[in-house]
Amino acid sequence: MAYSNEDVLNKATEVAKSLEELEEVQTFKALKARLDQNQKVKDKISAIKQLQKQAVNLQAYGKTNAVKALDVEIDQIQAEIDQLPIVEEFKSNQVVVNDILKQMIASIDHQVNRVPE
Structure with a gap:
């Protein structure tokens, strides 16, 4: 039996709905x-984003040591997030x-x- 693209896509939608119910x-x-919705996670992610922006600006000015320090701080915050x-x-x-x-x-x-x- 041959199936059309539409048949296969319909079946894929069915499978997706079944997966959603797992x-x-x-x-x-x-x-x-x-x-x-976790405010603690939101705050930490916001802090990381701010530090990343600072790192980009510092990198543009060739401040590699300052960028490295920010990378360490970002990694520490990420570790805190990962431990929640x-x-x-x-x-x-x-x-x-x-x-x-x-x-x-x-x-x-x-x-x-x-x-x-």
Whole structure:
């Protein structure tokens, strides 16, 4: 049986909706929403962005030592963010969701590239 592009795209939409209903994806979305609303994370990200802007300006003036110092400060703030329980939980769940997507892509790749007998 031959399928049209539209048939395949419709099926892809169905699969996407099914994925969205997985517990792991629901958890991922809930964690992302909590993370997006976390003021502590927002403040730290804002601080990083400010430091990055300063680093760009200093780099334009050839102030490499000052840029290195800002890079260290940025790395410290990023480490603080990464240690927050909500961030750790989000990253862990993100790995699970990415694995599901990789498995799905590998399955599609296998079907598309298999040689008929």
